[in-house]
Amino acid sequence: xxxxxxxxxxxxxxxxxxxxxxxxxLAAVLPMTAFGLLVLAIGVVVGGPAADxxxxxILLFGLAxxxxxxxFVSYLLAADLTRPxxxxxxxxxxxxxxxxxxxxxxxxxxELARLAESHNRLxxxxxxxxxxxxxxxxxxxxxxxxxxxxxxxxxxxLDAQAAFGMIDARVVFADPTTVPxxxxxxxxxxxxxxxxxxxxxxxxxLVGRVPAxxxxxxxxxxxxxxxxSEIAVAIRNAQLFGQVEAQNAQLLELDAAKDDFLRGVSxxxxxxxxxxxxxxxxxxxxxxxxxxxxxxxxxxxxxxxxRQLLTVTRLESGALHPRSEVVSLATRxxxxxxxxxxxxxxxxxxxxxxxxxxxxxxxxxxxxxxxxLDNAVKYGGRTPVAVEIxxxxxxxxxxxxxxxGGSGIAEADRPRLFGRFVRGAERTPDExxxxxxxxxxxxxxxxxxxxxxxxxxxxxGAAFSVRLPxxxxxxx
Numbered sequence: 001x002x003x004x005x006x007x008x009x010x011x012x013x014x015x016x017x018x019x020x021x022x023x024x025x026l027a028a029v030l031p032m033t034a035f036g037l038l039v040l041a042i043g044v045v046v047g048g049p050a051a052d053x054x055x056x057x058i059l060l061f062g063l064a065x066x067x068x069x070x071x072f073v074s075y076l077l078a079a080d081l082t083r084p085x086x087x088x089x090x091x092x093x094x095x096x097x098x099x100x101x102x103x104x105x106x107x108x109x110x111e112l113a114r115l116a117e118s119h120n121r122l123x124x125x126x127x128x129x130x131x132x133x134x135x136x137x138x139x140x141x142x143x144x145x146x147x148x149x150x151x152x153x154x155x156x157x158l159d160a161q162a163a164f165g166m167i168d169a170r171v172v173f174a175d176p177t178t179v180p181x182x183x184x185x186x187x188x189x190x191x192x193x194x195x196x197x198x199x200x201x202x203x204x205x206l207v208g209r210v211p212a213x214x215x216x217x218x219x220x221x222x223x224x225x226x227x228x229s230e231i232a233v234a235i236r237n238a239q240l241f242g243q244v245e246a247q248n249a250q251l252l253e254l255d256a257a258k259d260d261f262l263r264g265v266s267x268x269x270x271x272x273x274x275x276x277x278x279x280x281x282x283x284x285x286x287x288x289x290x291x292x293x294x295x296x297x298x299x300x301x302x303x304x305x306x307r308q309l310l311t312v313t314r315l316e317s318g319a320l321h322p323r324s325e326v327v328s329l330a331t332r333x334x335x336x337x338x339x340x341x342x343x344x345x346x347x348x349x350x351x352x353x354x355x356x357x358x359x360x361x362x363x364x365x366x367x368x369x370x371x372x373l374d375n376a377v378k379y380g381g382r383t384p385v386a387v388e389i390x391x392x393x394x395x396x397x398x399x400x401x402x403x404x405g406g407s408g409i410a411e412a413d414r415p416r417l418f419g420r421f422v423r424g425a426e427r428t429p430d431e432x433x434x435x436x437x438x439x440x441x442x443x444x445x446x447x448x449x450x451x452x453x454x455x456x457x458x459x460x461g462a463a464f465s466v467r468l469p470x471x472x473x474x475x476x
Contacts, residue, residue, distance in 0.1 A: 136163050136227045143234040145241035152238050156231040160208060164192075164224060169208030171196065171231075179205045187212055194221075194228035198236045206231065259313050273303045297341055304370060308435045311367065312420070315442050322361035322447045326471060329358045329389050329400055336369035337385075342377050346384035355473040356391045358398050364443045365468075368451070371436035372402045372464050380404025380461050391470060398470035401454065403463035408456055417453060444468070 136159075143152055153171040160169040167189055172179055182191035189209040196203040206228045210216060280296045283289070311320065330351040337347055358365070376385045383405030390399050409417065418441040437451075444451040449468035457463070 136223065136230070143231070145234070145237040147238065148242065149235055149238045152231070152235050156206065156234075157208070160206060160224075160227065163227065164208075164210060164220070165214060166192065166208045166210050169206065171204055171206055173204040176202050176205050179207070190214065190216055192216075192221075192224060194225045196228055196232035196235065198229075198232050201236075203232050203235055269302075269306045273299055273306065277303070300339075304367070305435075307367065308371075308439050311364075311439050311443070312435060315439070315446075320443075320446055322364055322443075324359050324361060324447070326357040326359055326473070327362055327365065328473075329353060329398060329468075332362070332365055332369055333373075333387050333389075333400070336366060336373055339370065340373055340377065342382075345377050345382050348384070348386045350386070350388045353389045353391050353398060353470075356393075356398055356470045357473045359469040359471060360447045360449070361443075364447060368440040368443050368466060371440045372466070375436060375464075376402055376404040376462070380406035383461065393472075396470055397449075397467055399465055399467050401463055401465045403454075404461040406461035408460065409453065409462045411456075414453060414456075418451075 143155065147155070153173070156171055157169040160166055169192075176195045179193075181193060184190055189212055192208050192210060194206045196206055206224075276299045277296060280292050280299065284292050284296070330349060330353065333349060337349075373385065381404075385405075386403050388401045388403075390401075391397070392399060418437050420435065420438045441451045444466055447468060449466060451464065451466050454463035454465055
């Protein structure tokens with residue numbers, strides 16, 4: 001079967017206008033033809049064959065004239081009768097292209113006029129809903145979680161009034177089942193209601209009224225509920241944003257309290273440690289004892305950890321300002337190694353600086369060297385430790401690599417190794433504070449250099465490289 005309204009339904013494939021024109025022609029010609037045949041028959045009966053021939057020619061000529069007039073008049077009538085249909089078709093095409101502003105003008109009160117009126121009404125409703133949808137989208141785009149819940153609720157009420165032409169609107173934060181539903185009373189303002197819901201959570205209800213003269217159909221209610229659902233999402237985002245902001249503020253307060261605590265503890269520990277080291281040195285002079293050496297070594301170790309804590313607080317407060325001077329890296333490395341007191345661990349230093357000197361803060365550089373060498377001994381399992389110093393003359397940089405022969409660093413630990421209070425999975429009984437690499441990394445950056453972990457090499461341990469600014473010495 002063919003679909004209604006297609007050209008395949010028409011006889012002989014003719015269109016509506018062609019069929020209308022043909023019908024008008026036939027309606028005009030057939031009665032005249034029948035009348036002419038009737039007159040011709042009467043003439044044959046009354047006047048004989050001679051009269052019949054003359055009458056036939058006259059009738060044929062009149063019929064030809066009638067056909068021509070019928071065709072011309074039928075064409076004009078068909079064009080006039082189909083003009084409303086063409087206007088409707090053109091209007092449908094404009095609607096398809098998005099133009100809803102041009103109505104169809106058809107006079108009268110027949111079927112075509114009612115069809116045009118229905119189209120105009122539907123186009124007007126569609127245009128109005130498009131405007132409402134545009135206002136809804138603009139309202140949603142203007143909602144920010146930073147504005148807060150109360151501001152968004154008030155803004156939603158105003159936006160609803162502007163978008164839907166409401167008399168009033170408000171957001172009620174309550175269980176929707178506890179908010180009464182007003183009845184629709186003819187002639188009075190129509191009450192509206194839409195739940196503010198995010199998933200299965202009901203946040204409240206958006207209620208309001210529209211004028212009694214305002215038509216309200218199912219499509220309008222769908223738009224109203226869509227607006228309410230989007231506002232609910234914006235309000236929930238504002239609630240979550242407020243919670244995150246409050247938690248962030250609390251975390252900042254805790255972090256500041258922690259920094260104050262570390263700063264106070266660090267300062268308070270320095271005084272007794274200094275006193276302990278001084279008394280140990282005096283006792284060693286009076287009565288040498290191996291246990292005093294252990295006490296001095298551990299006190300020095302604790303003092304360095306306290307210095308790390310102080311450095312962290314100074315780094316985070318921005319109070320750390322390096323005092324740059326030129327130093328020999330190899331000399332500082334040897335002194336740092338001797339200070340560790342690990343004579344049982346094999347140590348090699350390959351100095352290929354060629355007389356180049358590093359530009360660094362000596363105190364901060366000593367902290368970096370102590371932390372890296374101590375880690376190489378501790379996490380390398382007291383395997384041989386090697387230090388290599390090379391120079392990049394083109395970049396005016398010195399590069400120092402400290403490596404051990406241990407098991408290396410686990411792949412999962414590598415991305416987070418320079419974080420605060422981070423320790424690798426391979427821990428030793430003396431785990432330390434987890435600040436050494438973080439402090440060393442920040443100190444190197446403060447001195448205009450960098451500290452990074454070298455890529456893993458099979459059957460080799462961990463390797464850290466320090467890159468610092470350099471300049472040629474007198475021997476270079």
